[in-house]
Amino acid sequence: MEKMKLMLVDDEERFLSSIAKLLSKKGIDAVTATSGAEAIEKLKRQTIHVVILDVKMPGMDGNETLVEIKKLFPMVEVIMLTGHATVEFAVDGLKSGATDYLMKPIGIDDLIQKAEEAFEKRQRLEEKIRMAQARK
Numbered sequence: 001m002e003k004m005k006l007m008l009v010d011d012e013e014r015f016l017s018s019i020a021k022l023l024s025k026k027g028i029d030a031v032t033a034t035s036g037a038e039a040i041e042k043l044k045r046q047t048i049h050v051v052i053l054d055v056k057m058p059g060m061d062g063n064e065t066l067v068e069i070k071k072l073f074p075m076v077e078v079i080m081l082t083g084h085a086t087v088e089f090a091v092d093g094l095k096s097g098a099t100d101y102l103m104k105p106i107g108i109d110d111l112i113q114k115a116e117e118a119f120e121k122r123q124r125l126e127e128k129i130r131m132a133q134a135r136k
Contacts, residue, residue, distance in 0.1 A: 004119040005047055006030045009039040009065065010054040010081070022108045028115075036065030043073050050118045052111065053098075055082035055089055063092050070097040075125070077118035081106065 006023065008030050010016050016032045023030045031048065033039040037060055039051065051069060055062035066078050080093040083104035090101045099118045102111070 002123075004028065004115065005049050006115055007033060007039060007042065007048045007051045009033045009036065009051060009057075009062075011035065011057040012054075019108070019111070023112070026108065026112060028112065036060030036062070036068070039065060040068055040072065043069065043076065048073075048076060049122055050099075050115045051076055051078045052081050052102075052115065053078050055080055055093070056084050063089065063096060066093060066096050066098055075122060077122050079114055079118055081111075 006028060008016055008019055008023075009032075011034055013034060016034065020030045020032055031042055031046070033042055035057060036053075039053070042048070043051075053062050053065060053069075057065075060068070062080055062082070066080065069076055069078055074097075077099045078097065079100045079102060080090070080098045081102045081104060082089065093101055099121065100114055102114060
């Protein structure tokens with residue numbers, strides 16, 4: 001069974017390193033990026049299944065990054081994470097293809113559960129694609 005590959009994207013480097021360490025202790029390897037542009041570049045070089053994406057970042061914000069990720073990598077599941085959420089941000093993110101929308105602070109177990117749900121969603125979709133291709 002394939003292991004989930006996760007990317008955390010947030011401009012707060014201390015938050016990124018803390019969450020990455022907690023994920024590592026739980027057996028999950030996480031790639032980190034401090035901007036939307038860095039996340040896109042890393043997605044071009046390696047396979048990532050689930051992205052946990054901060055909404056408020058300088059430069060390319062979370063919603064702009066989400067749109068770019070879904071355009072270039074439609075199979076990547078994206079979970080939006082913010083401490084400044086509004087209903088409008090949530091609706092925009094979900095309309096643009098986000099799998100879920102979470103509020104900071106969030107417990108590591110809740111974060112992992114949401115990431116695993118997103119990964120399972122991706123695996124189910126990949127299986128449907130394989131079955132459809134096999135019928136050709």
